[in-house]
Amino acid sequence: MKVILKADIKGVGKKDEVINASDGYARNFLFPKNLAVEANAENMSKLKAKQDSNAYKKSQEKEQAQELANKLSKILLKVQVRVGENGKVFGGVSSKEIAENLKNTYNYIVDKKKVELKEPIKEIGTRVVKIKLYEGVIADLKVDVIGVSK
Numbered sequence: 001m002k003v004i005l006k007a008d009i010k011g012v013g014k015k016d017e018v019i020n021a022s023d024g025y026a027r028n029f030l031f032p033k034n035l036a037v038e039a040n041a042e043n044m045s046k047l048k049a050k051q052d053s054n055a056y057k058k059s060q061e062k063e064q065a066q067e068l069a070n071k072l073s074k075i076l077l078k079v080q081v082r083v084g085e086n087g088k089v090f091g092g093v094s095s096k097e098i099a100e101n102l103k104n105t106y107n108y109i110v111d112k113k114k115v116e117l118k119e120p121i122k123e124i125g126t127r128v129v130k131i132k133l134y135e136g137v138i139a140d141l142k143v144d145v146i147g148v149s150k
Contacts, residue, residue, distance in 0.1 A: 001021055003030060016051070062136070062137060069139035072110075080148045081148065089122050089123065089145070095117045116129065116132060121143065125145060
């Protein structure tokens with residue numbers, strides 16, 4: 001019997017997947033626990049509509065991410081850090097600081113986890129930082145670290 005899974009089931013399949021299940025397994029386990037529905041014409045058309053909707057939504061999200069990537073690649077983000085007498089940077093510029101400065105200065109909201117920094121920037125100067133905005137969409141942001149002595 002063909003069924004459409006409503007949830008991920010380990011060893012059976014993923015949500016919204018059409019599988020072949022034995023009649024007994026479907027009627028005695030999947031249907032009573034509301035884990036699957038029968039793959040009839042009505043349910044198949046609902047599944048198709050849901051998949052089309054998800055595909056459209058993903059394409060819109062990717063398009064928005066691409067627009068943001070284009071905007072980010074055109075800006076130079078200036079970050080001020082404290083430096084000592086000999087020009088040595090105290091601490092460093094982390095991905096969190098980059099995300100906060102983007103939000104405060106340009107009102108672009110970027111998750112700090114998407115800013116790809118292996119370690120904080122500890123030197124004064126301009127660096128190119130990669131920001132992973134979406135699957136296959138990566139922005140190159142120029143970050144200018146400016147030293148301020150106090």
